Amino acid sequence: xxxxxxxxxxxxxxxxxxxxxxxxxxxxxxxxxxxxxxxxxxxxxxxxxxxxxxxxxxxxxxxxxxxxxxxxxxxxxxxxxxxxxxxxxxxxxxxxxxxxxxxxxxxxxxxxxxx
Numbered sequence: 158x159x160x161x162x163x164x165x166x167x168x169x170x171x172x173x174x175x176x177x178x179x180x181x182x183x184x185x186x187x188x189x190x191x192x193x194x195x196x197x198x199x200x201x202x203x204x205x206x207x208x209x210x211x212x213x214x215x216x217x218x219x220x221x222x223x224x225x226x227x228x229x230x231x232x233x234x235x236x237x238x239x240x241x242x243x244x245x246x247x248x249x250x251x252x253x254x255x256x257x258x259x260x261x262x263x264x265x266x267x268x269x270x271x272x
Contacts, residue, residue, distance in 0.1 A: 161262050168258020175252030183240050187213070187233070195237035198244045206233040 183195040185206070193209050196202030210233035 161265055164258060165262030168255050168262055170255075171251055172255025172259055175248050175250075175255050178244060178248035179252060183237075183244050185233075185236055185240055193233075193237075195240050198241055198248050201237070201241045203234045203237045206237040209233050 179198045182197055183201075184192050185195055186192050187209055191209065193205035194202065195206060210231070213233070
């Protein structure tokens, strides 16, 4: 009974951590130490990355910085996509383990004592 309760509590903690990680905001820092949101693992949103990339390209144009082969918009959105993918890589398995653990703890049968 105690083992099943402990397993259920650990599985519940894994489930809660996984769901919070999936729904929590993924943030990124740019070269200027500005922070922008990339959405969540469930609902990615790269609008701020596009905004920061456009502003970075405009600033480089104004200052006469050498042009690169890729724009900052592409770089920022790729960084956002990588950050969201990284979050998904550990949050989904954690949530799945939590669900399986909670179901296993709830559906496990008690052993009957033979004494």
